[in-house]
Each structure stands twice: as C-alpha cells, then as structure tokens.
Amino acid sequence: MQLTLDKQEEWESDPTWNILSAAAKRGQVDEDRTQIESEIAQHLFDELDFIFVKMDLLNHFSDHIRQLGKPLNVSSELREKAMRDLKQAYRQSNRHEAAFQIL
Numbered sequence: 001m002q003l004t005l006d007k008q009e010e011w012e013s014d015p016t017w018n019i020l021s022a023a024a025k026r027g028q029v030d031e032d033r034t035q036i037e038s039e040i041a042q043h044l045f046d047e048l049d050f051i052f053v054k055m056d057l058l059n060h061f062s063d064h065i066r067q068l069g070k071p072l073n074v075s076s077e078l079r080e081k082a083m084r085d086l087k088q089a090y091r092q093s094n095r096h097e098a099a100f101q102i103l
Helices: 002-013 022-047 055-068 077-092 098-102
Strands: none
Touching (some): 002 022
C-alpha cells in the first residue's frame, strides 16, 4: 500500500502528469504496476529462496523413515490419551459448568 502511495505522490508531483490524458495515465499506471510486480518477483527469487522449506526434502522423508526407523520423541499418543480422558470426564458430567466438575 505504501508503495502505491509513493508512486501516486511521484505522479502528482510530476508537472506533466496533469496534462496527460486519462488513457495515458492508465498506461503509465499499468506500466509502473508491471515494473513493481517484476521487481517484487525478482526480490522474492533472489532474497527469499532459502527461507522456505525445500519441497524436495519431503520426498526423502519416507525413505529416511524406512532406513532409520520412526522419529524419536514424535508421538501424538499422550495428547490423544489426555483428550480421550477429558472427553470421558465431560460425558460423565451433567454438562452444566462442566469445567468445574471435570477439575
């Protein structure tokens, strides 16, 4: 948004901007928009390439698990059991102020 405001101020400060026709102004705006979009795309390509997780890495997970076994300390079993116990306690309450009854 700030980039657009900066461009708008630049256009309005240009003395020739006010004498341009509406079609010429639209053409200039489209040209500037295309330039800004290409600069953003180039910046994303150049600067942010290594910030994102490489999708190719996901292809190797299944091979690594077959070779090395399951990852240690990665289990949802404890959370599932805790949720199961919580659901059972809720079912046993009268569902009126259930949090107080469960605690």
